[in-house]
Structures are given as C-alpha cells and as structure tokens.
Amino acid sequence: MVDVVDGLKAKLAEINSKMEELRREIVVLDDQRVAFETVIKVYQPGFELAASPSKTRRASSRETASGRVTELLKGRNNRHIVLDILRRSERPTTTAEIAEKFASEADLGSEAARLESALTSRFSATLNGLVRQGLVRQAGTTDGRRHLWEVSR
Numbered sequence: 001m002v003d004v005v006d007g008l009k010a011k012l013a014e015i016n017s018k019m020e021e022l023r024r025e026i027v028v029l030d031d032q033r034v035a036f037e038t039v040i041k042v043y044q045p046g047f048e049l050a051a052s053p054s055k056t057r058r059a060s061s062r063e064t065a066s067g068r069v070t071e072l073l074k075g076r077n078n079r080h081i082v083l084d085i086l087r088r089s090e091r092p093t094t095t096a097e098i099a100e101k102f103a104s105e106a107d108l109g110s111e112a113a114r115l116e117s118a119l120t121s122r123f124s125a126t127l128n129g130l131v132r133q134g135l136v137r138q139a140g141t142t143d144g145r146r147h148l149w150e151v152s153r
Contacts, residue, residue: 023117024121072108082126137149
C-alpha cells in the first residue's frame with residue numbers, strides 16, 4: 001500500500017512540475033506575442049488580432065495579470081528580488097511564498113490574489129535560472145509536490 005501511495009505522490013509531483021513548466025512557457029509565449037503585435041501595429045496601426053470571443057476573454061485576463069506583473073517588475077532585477085527574499089527567510093521557501101512576500105512588500109493589497117499565479121510563474125522561471133547558476137537549490141518539497149528553495153551556502 002505504501003508503494004502505491006509513494007508512486008502516486010511521485011506522479012503528482014511530476015504533473016505539478018510539468019504544469020509549472022507549461023505556465024512559465026505560456027508567460028514567455030504571451031510576452032513574445034505581445035511584442036509581435038506591438039511591432040505589427042507600428043507598421044499597420046489598424047491591426048487587430050482576429051480571435052474567437054471565448055479565446056479573447058480567456059487570453060485577456062491572462063494578459064492583464066501578466067502585463068501587470070511585467071509592469072511591477074519593470075526596472076527591477078528579479079534575481080535580486082528572489083535572492084533577497086530567500087536570504088531573509090528563516091526556512092526554505094516555496095515559490096508561492098516568495099510571490100506572496102513580494103506582493104506584501106510591494107503593497108499590492110487586493111490585487112495580490114489576482115496576480116499570485118503570474119508572480120509565481122515569473123519567480124519560478126527566475127529560480128530555475130538561479131539553480132543553473134548555483135546560487136539557489138531545492139531543499140525538498142512540501143506536500144510532496146511544491147519545491148522548497150534556499151540560498152546555496
């Protein structure tokens with residue numbers, strides 16, 4: 001029975017990891033799409049992307065959160081933000097906790113809940129880059145699925 005549960009937990013962690021990866025990819029693709037639309041509008045000011053109403057509604061809410069996060073982080077160094085939060089943390093921290101701490105320090109108030117997913121995705125990508133640079137490391141998981149992060153010492 002324990003082997004079955006362990007297998008299920010491992011599969012759940014794999015699924016969650018894949019979902020985080022896809023969220024990061026969506027953020028990157030969304031930013032690229034916006035950049036292409038901006039350049040096209042320079043050459044053709046009347047350009048409007050033709051999309052079905054359901055796709056437009058879903059994309060616009062994601063754009064809004066992603067765009068707001070981009071605006072919040074503009075001129076700031078994501079690496080420094082994440083490293084600073086991790087250094088001040090007394091224990092290993094999840095990506096969502098890093099996003100919550102940033103939202104609290106940026107005094108986002110009621111907007112924080114709406115931006116949580118976009119902030120978490122953005123900081124998750126930053127953490128992966130910091131891992132590759134050897135500046136942070138995974139310090140286990142919480143709930144068997146969410147990574148805990150800490151500064152490499």
